[in-house]
Amino acid sequence: MVTIQGTELKEGILKAIERAKNLSKPILVSEVQEIHRIDPLSFFAAGNKLYLGERFFWKDPSNETFMIGLGICKQIQSDQAADRFFLVEKEWKSFIEDAIIYNRYQKNGIGPVMFGGFSFDPLKAKTKLWSKYSNSLFHIPKFMYSELNGKAYLTTNVVCTQHDHASLAEMISAERKVFITAGAELNEEKNELINEEEIHPEKWKETVTAVVNELKAGSLKKVVLARETRLRFNQTIQIEQVLKHLLKEQQESFIFAFESNGDCFIGASPERLVKKNGTSFLTTCLAGSSARGKTEEEDQRLGNELLNDPKNSIEHHYVVRMIKEAMEAVCEEVTLPNKTGLLKMRDIQHLYTPVTGKAKKDTSLLSLVDRLHPTPALGGLPKMEAVQKIREVEELDRGFYGAPIGWMDYEENGEFAVSIRSGLIQGDEASIFAGCGVVEDSIADSEYIETKIKFRPMLTALGGIIK
Numbered sequence: 001m002v003t004i005q006g007t008e009l010k011e012g013i014l015k016a017i018e019r020a021k022n023l024s025k026p027i028l029v030s031e032v033q034e035i036h037r038i039d040p041l042s043f044f045a046a047g048n049k050l051y052l053g054e055r056f057f058w059k060d061p062s063n064e065t066f067m068i069g070l071g072i073c074k075q076i077q078s079d080q081a082a083d084r085f086f087l088v089e090k091e092w093k094s095f096i097e098d099a100i101i102y103n104r105y106q107k108n109g110i111g112p113v114m115f116g117g118f119s120f121d122p123l124k125a126k127t128k129l130w131s132k133y134s135n136s137l138f139h140i141p142k143f144m145y146s147e148l149n150g151k152a153y154l155t156t157n158v159v160c161t162q163h164d165h166a167s168l169a170e171m172i173s174a175e176r177k178v179f180i181t182a183g184a185e186l187n188e189e190k191n192e193l194i195n196e197e198e199i200h201p202e203k204w205k206e207t208v209t210a211v212v213n214e215l216k217a218g219s220l221k222k223v224v225l226a227r228e229t230r231l232r233f234n235q236t237i238q239i240e241q242v243l244k245h246l247l248k249e250q251q252e253s254f255i256f257a258f259e260s261n262g263d264c265f266i267g268a269s270p271e272r273l274v275k276k277n278g279t280s281f282l283t284t285c286l287a288g289s290s291a292r293g294k295t296e297e298e299d300q301r302l303g304n305e306l307l308n309d310p311k312n313s314i315e316h317h318y319v320v321r322m323i324k325e326a327m328e329a330v331c332e333e334v335t336l337p338n339k340t341g342l343l344k345m346r347d348i349q350h351l352y353t354p355v356t357g358k359a360k361k362d363t364s365l366l367s368l369v370d371r372l373h374p375t376p377a378l379g380g381l382p383k384m385e386a387v388q389k390i391r392e393v394e395e396l397d398r399g400f401y402g403a404p405i406g407w408m409d410y411e412e413n414g415e416f417a418v419s420i421r422s423g424l425i426q427g428d429e430a431s432i433f434a435g436c437g438v439v440e441d442s443i444a445d446s447e448y449i450e451t452k453i454k455f456r457p458m459l460t461a462l463g464g465i466i467k
């Protein structure tokens, strides 16, 4: 049983109504309370009735951070392409500027937090597939459960206008009591796949070959090409079931779900784009892939082959080169290990180089997202030329796939992942996405097999592959 005192919230709401009158603008009240641990997935599921379509779920690879948001108290969204990272940051700052915040805990990821992301390329023509997601889209939840190193917190956010009344506090307290004490049951119905359609695989391979030929001839070094598989199930896909599966099978990954207007973008990405804590930044180079072995020996052999494979090494090296340069431009110091490592997930292993840096003063999280996205793990090298090439030749509307997804708090700390190994759930259908780094030595058939492996985590979690 979780008991929550509502005294600060009530006081805050009274103050906020007054402030809203004086400043003629809506005012946010945010209250943080330490609470007993709740299973993060059942908190998400508890929002199923009241907040369906307005929820998010986030877990980091260390399994030390869970953030689950229910309801939307404010949305930041835009389809504008120019300065999109800067504009989101500006709107966020102005939203929290006059906020009344009750938070006595020195932690990142509690209090006012915005969660969301960006599309891969705002200049690519948008299709119906992604009509429910603006090119920049962030939600500030009404209620957020954060679990940080085993401690649990509940943030309640309320936006007050001058026309609101003190009774708002009682309404909010009653609302949160319902889902905090409900202890939601997970729906155990399994999703059953009834149709699977790879979107034009032969054409995709032809594009890969055509791009390889261009790489041999011109100044482009690498282009990441992605494709889609469309799935249909016997019933409305149970998002909780998909998350449950990902949480169990993809523990080394970021796990995210982001609902918008009835659709849900969901995935288990092993790739960190950037994490900020004060002036410390952490980012990751992840590119170059191989299957996992069936036995310990085979797995080690495949890992060693990957570490020594020239084609995969060059794929990886381009990412390291670009990220190092981007970090050096904004950091006092940048640290990289001198040897490439391996990162192993259930279905796949990758070449891996973590990068840490101490940022120069006033380097914001979103300015670094802007600098890094897309790294050559999702775009290519040189960056602008590669993105232009993808825009021209790729059939897929990537939408939020391959782009920054994550959160930022009111002190501007936060974390973004690169949203790969992901899919878009739309009722009883879903699209899943996978891409791979095409370099001069790429062979279309091998890249095709690589994307097949990259579909597996989402396909399995959706119920499309029975283990």
Ligand SMILES: C=C(O[C@H]1C=CC=C(C(=O)O)[C@@H]1O)C(=O)O
Residues within 6 Å of the ligand: 224, 226, 271, 286, 287, 288, 289, 315, 350, 376, 377, 378, 420, 421, 433, 434, 435, 436, 437, 454
């Ligand atoms: C583009 C994807 O993966 C990237 C991240 C790691 C390894 C990659 C590769 O080896 O090609 C890709 O660059 C994807 O999973 O859809």
Ligand SMILES: [Mg+2]
Residues within 6 Å of the ligand: 287, 288, 289, 315, 436, 437, 450
């Ligand atoms: Mg690759």
